[in-house]
Amino acid sequence: MYPNDYCDPCQQTVPPVTVPPPPVCAGEPCVELYKDDCVLYTGPNFPCLNVTTNERLESVLIKIMTKLSQCCCDDIPVPVDCVVSEWGPWSECVQGVQTRTRTVVTPASNGGAPCPPLTETRPCCQPVNCVVSDWSAWSACVGGVQTRTRTVTTPASCGGTACPTLTETQECDGSNPVDCVVSEWSDWSACSNGVRTRTRTIVTPPANGGAACPDLTETQNCINCVVSDWSDWSACVNGVQTRTRTVVTPASNGGTPCPPLIETRECESGCATPSGLSAQTIG
16 A cells, blocks of 8 residues: 555644555555554545545555455355265165165265265175975874974075974874885995995884885996997007097996097107018119
8 A cells, every 4th residue: 555654643634745656456456564553545545445545554454455355255166065865775685795876966066075985785695485395294193192294405594484393293093094204315325246225214114004114225236338449550640649449338327437438659650661672683
C-alpha cells in the first residue's frame, strides 16, 4: 500500500504527498513496508475492495487479505471421497469359494479418498446330505423284540441334512420267520494255484423258518496271459532290428499280465564280405 511517511499518528489530517499510481484492482497486491498501526493509506479509493483514502493502513491490509482469501479459495475444487454401496449377498459355493460384491455410488474426485475393494471372497463348502443304506432284515425275536439296522453311506457335512435313525425295533411273539442276512463280498484275494477267492459273513442268522444263508465263499479261476513265440528278427534299419509276438490268451480274473510284445536290438547294416569266390582268365 502507500504509507505516508509524514503521518503523525496523533493527527487525523495528512499533508498532501505525491504517490505513484496504484495497481489495478486485480492480481496480487504490492508488498510494501508497514510502519505501525497508525499509518494511513494515502492512495486512491478502490471500490472493489471497499478501500478509501486516509483509512488506517491496518484496515486496508485486512480488507485486501480478506479479498485474497476469497479469491484464492473460490476456484479450488473440493475433494470428494469415494462412496460405495453395502455388500451384496454371498454367492453360491463354487469350487470351495463364495463371492460378494458392492458398487461405486460416488466416485472419488479432486484428490478425495479412493474406493475400497469392490469384491470379497471367503472359503466355503457345499452342503452334503446324509445318505443311509437300506434296512437290514429283522433280527431274530429275542425277549419279544426284533431289531433291524441300516448304516451311513455318506455322512452329512457343511450343514447338510442330518442322518435319520439307524436302528428300528418292533414287538414280536417269537414265531415270525427271520431270513438270513449276509454282508457284502470282500475284495478278491490274490491268485494262488490258478484260483482266487472272496468271502462274506453272516449278519443275521435265519430263525423261525426264515430263508437260509447263501454261500459265504466264492472262487474264480485265474487266467494268465499266454503269448506266441517271437517272430524272426527284422532287417537292420538305422542300426536297429525288431521282433514281435502276439497275445494268444489275455489275462483275466487277476491272472498274470502279458509280458512285452516288442523287442529290439542293435545291429550293423553294412554288407558282409563274400567268401569262396574264384575267377578264371579267358584268353
